[in-house]
Amino acid sequence: MNLSKPRTLFYLFAIFIPIIFLSCNQPGNKTYPSRPISFLVPWAPGGMTDLSSRAMAASLQNILGTPVNVVNRTGGGGVVGHTAISQAQPDGYTLGAVTVEITMMHRMGVTQLTHQDYTPLALMINNPASITVRADAPWENIDELIEEIRNHPGELQASGTARGGIWDLARIGFLEAAGLPESAMPWVPSQGSAPALQELIAEGVDVVTASLSEVDALRKAGQVKTLAVMAEDRLPQFPEIPTLKETGIDWSIGGWVSICAPKNLPAPIRATLDSAIMIAAKDSLFTSSMSQAGSNIQYLHGEKLIHFLTKQDSINGAMMKNAGIGQ
Amino acid sequence: MTSFFSWEGLAALMLGGLYGSLFGAIPGLTATLAVALFIPVAFFLDPVIALPAIIAISSVAIFAGDVGSAVAKIPGTPASAAYLEELYNLSRRKTPLYSLGISAMGSAVGGMIGTIILIISALGIAAVARNFSSFEYFWVAILGLSAGIFASGGSPLKAFISLMLGLLLSTVGVDPTLGFPRFHFGNATLLGGLNYIVAMIGLFGFSEVLENIYQNQKGSDTQTLTTESSSQQFYTQPLLLILKEKWLVLRSALLGILVGFLPGAGADIGAWVATSVQKIKQGGNTEKLEEHEDEVILAGTSSNNAAVASAWIPALALGLPGDTVTAIVLGVFLMKGITPGPLLFDQQPELLWALYLTFFISNLFLLPFYGYLTARLAAKLINIKLPLLLIVITTLCIVGAYAINNNLFDVWIMMGMGLLAFILKRGGFPLPQVVLGMVLGPIMEQNFMVSMIKSRWDWASFFERPIAIALMLITLAILFFGMYYRKKMKQS
Numbered sequence: 001m002n003l004s005k006p007r008t009l010f011y012l013f014a015i016f017i018p019i020i021f022l023s024c025n026q027p028g029n030k031t032y033p034s035r036p037i038s039f040l041v042p043w044a045p046g047g048m049t050d051l052s053s054r055a056m057a058a059s060l061q062n063i064l065g066t067p068v069n070v071v072n073r074t075g076g077g078g079v080v081g082h083t084a085i086s087q088a089q090p091d092g093y094t095l096g097a098v099t100v101e102i103t104m105m106h107r108m109g110v111t112q113l114t115h116q117d118y119t120p121l122a123l124m125i126n127n128p129a130s131i132t133v134r135a136d137a138p139w140e141n142i143d144e145l146i147e148e149i150r151n152h153p154g155e156l157q158a159s160g161t162a163r164g165g166i167w168d169l170a171r172i173g174f175l176e177a178a179g180l181p182e183s184a185m186p187w188v189p190s191q192g193s194a195p196a197l198q199e200l201i202a203e204g205v206d207v208v209t210a211s212l213s214e215v216d217a218l219r220k221a222g223q224v225k226t227l228a229v230m231a232e233d234r235l236p237q238f239p240e241i242p243t244l245k246e247t248g249i250d251w252s253i254g255g256w257v258s259i260c261a262p263k264n265l266p267a268p269i270r271a272t273l274d275s276a277i278m279i280a281a282k283d284s285l286f287t288s289s290m291s292q293a294g295s296n297i298q299y300l301h302g303e304k305l306i307h308f309l310t311k312q313d314s315i316n317g318a319m320m321k322n323a324g325i326g327q
Numbered sequence: 328m329t330s331f332f333s334w335e336g337l338a339a340l341m342l343g344g345l346y347g348s349l350f351g352a353i354p355g356l357t358a359t360l361a362v363a364l365f366i367p368v369a370f371f372l373d374p375v376i377a378l379p380a381i382i383a384i385s386s387v388a389i390f391a392g393d394v395g396s397a398v399a400k401i402p403g404t405p406a407s408a409a410y411l412e413e414l415y416n417l418s419r420r421k422t423p424l425y426s427l428g429i430s431a432m433g434s435a436v437g438g439m440i441g442t443i444i445l446i447i448s449a450l451g452i453a454a455v456a457r458n459f460s461s462f463e464y465f466w467v468a469i470l471g472l473s474a475g476i477f478a479s480g481g482s483p484l485k486a487f488i489s490l491m492l493g494l495l496l497s498t499v500g501v502d503p504t505l506g507f508p509r510f511h512f513g514n515a516t517l518l519g520g521l522n523y524i525v526a527m528i529g530l531f532g533f534s535e536v537l538e539n540i541y542q543n544q545k546g547s548d549t550q551t552l553t554t555e556s557s558s559q560q561f562y563t564q565p566l567l568l569i570l571k572e573k574w575l576v577l578r579s580a581l582l583g584i585l586v587g588f589l590p591g592a593g594a595d596i597g598a599w600v601a602t603s604v605q606k607i608k609q610g611g612n613t614e615k616l617e618e619h620e621d622e623v624i625l626a627g628t629s630s631n632n633a634a635v636a637s638a639w640i641p642a643l644a645l646g647l648p649g650d651t652v653t654a655i656v657l658g659v660f661l662m663k664g665i666t667p668g669p670l671l672f673d674q675q676p677e678l679l680w681a682l683y684l685t686f687f688i689s690n691l692f693l694l695p696f697y698g699y700l701t702a703r704l705a706a707k708l709i710n711i712k713l714p715l716l717l718i719v720i721t722t723l724c725i726v727g728a729y730a731i732n733n734n735l736f737d738v739w740i741m742m743g744m745g746l747l748a749f750i751l752k753r754g755g756f757p758l759p760q761v762v763l764g765m766v767l768g769p770i771m772e773q774n775f776m777v778s779m780i781k782s783r784w785d786w787a788s789f790f791e792r793p794i795a796i797a798l799m800l801i802t803l804a805i806l807f808f809g810m811y812y813r814k815k816m817k818q819s
Binding site (some may be wrong): 018044045047050051054072073074075076077080083084108109110111145157163164165172186188189190191194197198199201203204205213216217218220222223228292293294307 | 336359362363368457458459460461500501503504506508515516518519520522571578645646647654657660661663664666667668670732733734773776777780781
């Protein structure tokens with residue numbers, strides 16, 4: 001074969017390219033699981049969703065006896081990865097991390113997807129929002145901060161994620177529950193909690209509402225202090241931080257990560273995965289790495305999980321509507 | 328804790344280096360991906376072993392990104408796109424052993440300078456980094472863009488147009504500040520924006536294939552007619568060059584450190600600024616360009632590895648990641664119950680010293696060792712017959728574009744970018760600037776919008792903070808001297 005002829009080259013391409021494309025799908029019909037499972041993560045490596053998914057995948061791998069590969073399918077503020085999970089074959093070989101953003105994206109007009117487009121398997125973690133300020137800020141507790149916002153509305157600014165993101169909703173809900181308008185502490189959008197914290201310590205903003213696990217490193221380093229956590233009860237890892245509820249403001253919100261499969265997952269496969277995840281969620285590999293990362297494990301499955309998802313969808317929807325975010 | 332000087336520790340370093348050089352050399356497989364895939368393993372390892380392995384992986388992988396530039400004209404990182412043309416030409420004209428020798432030795436020396444600065448002044452630099460808000464980031468992005476105008480040998484106007492095209496391409500997808508979807512045509516993949524690594528593979532790799540098919544070249548015309556032994560070409564000559572150009576190396580490394588420690592800005596801008604400073608010094612003198620290719624490579628490569636070390640400063644001292652690799656490392660820290668920040672410096676000095684030592688070992692031994700192996704391999708690859716090489720490049724382009732997001736759509740984007748590059752080349756527009764625009768576009772846009780929202784649309788706020796003003800003056804200086812030297816060269 002003479003490789004220098006352009007025609008030969010062309011044929012080689014013609015053979016090569018379809019082979020590469022076709023080799024991406026391989027059917028399998030033996031007992032489940034008989035080949036590696038892909039675990040799609042819609043967010044970048046290093047974040048909370050990624051870390052908890054990798055810890056979960058490592059436990060699942062031991063339990064199921066087959067490799068569980070974490071694949072980061074990022075982009076579009078989570079739309080790309082969430083879409084990929086819902087569009088995969090419901091054969092149990094593609095699972096993924098579906099996060100709180102699923103209740104919000106469809107109201108921003110970026111996708112039609114809702115939690116009903118998946119087979120929900122389990123809730124993994126739920127990290128409540130915090131109210132965090134610079135360590136040298138003049139407010140010692142949440143009441144003093146609220147007093148400041150009430151007396152000088154619009155002067156303090158908060159950040160934590162993009163506009164309309166989960167920590168923005170946390171801010172809106174907090175202000176609303178404290179009887180303040182949304183404009184009393186405006187939102188400065190950021191690309192995530194790390195840039196928001198950078199702005200906070202550079203004195204660019206005054207309050208960050210990201211989760212405790214995200215602000216924990218700077219808190220321990222003495223750069224910031226957390227005035228309250230937006231949870232029902234104090235968190236076991238952070239017993240010294242009061243809840244908003246204790247100060248008479250009835251508001252709690254968190255960023256959560258659930259494990260979902262594409263819609264119409266066959267019942268036998270679902271049962272296998274259900275029991276495997278139930279064991280994995282109590283596996284010390286998963287629990288110890290989550291507690292060290294300051295993440296709050298909340299395990300739910302079955303009916304309770306569906307109830308949780310429906311409730312989250314309506315609460316966050318109402319919040320966005322009140323604040324005039326999205327459609 | 329297991330001692331760092333154990334068989335396990337050394338094995339982790341050696342394997343990490345091997346793994347990093349494999350990942351870096353294959354287009355589409357990045358240092359970030361290499362580190363992310365290593366995380367499940369890191370869970371089970373002692374941090375004194377896991378973290379050195381991560382450092383070895385990332386510093387070798389960033390050097391190995393140059394191997395793709397030398398052999399197939401596909402840069403592994405946006406940083407190596409800054410001196411792509413020079414590296415590729417030099418590899419063809421002389422031998423990849425010499426060009427990659429400059430790259431490896433320059434990286435090693437730059438990395439050492441970066442590490443020394445990390446040891447002496449981590450807490451001091453962190454105090455500066457602490458004051459960086461969106462205003463300062465905005466000016467850093469502008470600084471990077473203006474450096475891009477003069478980083479090409481050709482017309483600054485054409486470079487500017489390429490940059491603008493890159494900025495335009497970066498606006499595809501969800502708007503980074505307000506979440507408004509743009510130019511997505513109902514396609515969920517486009518909502519995520521165009522990935523600059525996918526674009527880079529298409530712009531450089533695939534367009535080269537199109538170019539060769541179009542011109543229907545017969546066989547490769549590279550002949551390595553050198554009499555020196557390969558180790559002389561890889562070690563001795565580049566080291567002599569570094570000794571001769573010691574001020575150039577020091578200046579570039581310091582520039583890399585200066586820009587590299589900023590969270591999120593990182594090694595890419597550092598390499599671009601260092602390269603364009605070198606080119607401004609050389610002026611637009613196209614006749615002598617060939618003689619100075621090695622200096623341009625040296626400038627870019629020593630600054631980008633110096634930035635690798637300094638990206639760890641905000642991560643270690645403040646707990647804020649400077650790039651994706653350190654973001655992952657911080658995750659591992661938290662999992663292991665290690666809290667970054669000033670306390671780390673007081674409470675866990677043994678871990679810190681293990682980190683510093685690994686930086687030294689990676690730069691002193693791993694880079695020269697694996698660099699030599701990959702350069703030998705590159706020297707063989709470059710002599711492959713052209714048609715066969717084109718098939719290999721096409722395969723690498725397709726696999727690489729797919730591997731970034733595991734998305735078939737990216738393969739089409741890669742091919743589209745190849746076509747675009749083919750057209751741009753006909754008009755003499757430089758390609759690396761398109762990538763720079765795509766990398767810096769979101770950083771600039773995001774920080775501009777955040778600054779405006781924060782200051783309630785007060786334009787003067789961009790000129791109020793001292794560091795912001797300093798950055799603005801540096802930008803103006805680059806623009807001024809760039810234009811001045813160009814004009815002078817034309818007149819003489």
